[in-house]
Amino acid sequence: MTFGELLERHEREIFAYVLRLTGNRAEADDLFQETFLAAFRAWPPPRAGNERAWLYKIATNKAIDRVRQTRRVVPLGDLRLAAPERDGVTLSDLATAVRALPTGQRAAFVLRKVEGRPYAEIADTLGCSEEAARSRVAEAMKKLKEAMR
């Protein structure tokens, strides 16, 4: 396999994934580049046939690294999502709340609830147990519900 083949095969879904993780195009673009460059530098992929999971893992770790570096996590308590004068919450409220989740929970939430991945795969991507993956998703759901209240 060449790097070009890896790129052509997985670029769309990895871009979609990092776009959901970051919620903005410029950051998604950076994360996309960091992910594939890291894969390139670490060439060859550790297991043939498992390149996709490998890329998801790199992307997730890079997203977590970025948050650690920039410390831009917004504490959920600071959010004023449902303004009392508004009728209801909007999709952009939800997007804001998803962005405010800690990266590990956000990645678990996106992989499970947006991309519909099985927990075994999410655990593999996030480098945690299935149980931990379930509890991250549950925790993310709980925070989102609170934020939407």
Next chain:
Amino acid sequence: MNALEPLVGEARERLVARAKREGLVTVGYAVADSPLGPLWVAVGPRGVVNIHYGTTPDQRELARITHAYGPGVLPDRRSCDRVLTELDQYFAGRRRSFDVPVDLAPLTSFQQRILAATARVPYGELATYKFVARRAGNEQASRAAGAALGANPIPIVVPCHRIVATDGSLGGYAGGLAAKRRLLALERGEAEVPAGGWPPSRR
């Protein structure tokens, strides 16, 4: 088309540019439209390494390329610009020989000599397998010459379509015999390429 597609395209372009700056890219490839159908074209640090009839590379050729240049084989139209332009000019009848450098280094020295002899057969002319074998230093090796030409990694630019059997029959061609006939007719000035290329059924 998916709304994400242009964003992914731009992200990919930036990725390739960055990988190039970091020296990770060794071979750039692109798919060209030609009157004979799509051509997969790859250019390495020393010149054109492969032209393949189709939108995807030949896996054996790809293995040869990665063996010689590592996995840094990336979609990159820019590094293919020159050969794509020359191919366009050739198909339009405005170019009789290619100036773009070709890289035959990963081949055996016999294959290289056969292809070098082939490259010297002028536009619009024919030579036999026996002739190129002789020019490559072994007149007895016309069968081996045929095999080397059958495995020519850079058709059109290295004009193996100009090589025919001693009895005048066409021999073989990677792009199909219809393609070989088209190229020869084009070079004899007998066939103008119709707008949009030749119909696929008759290629």
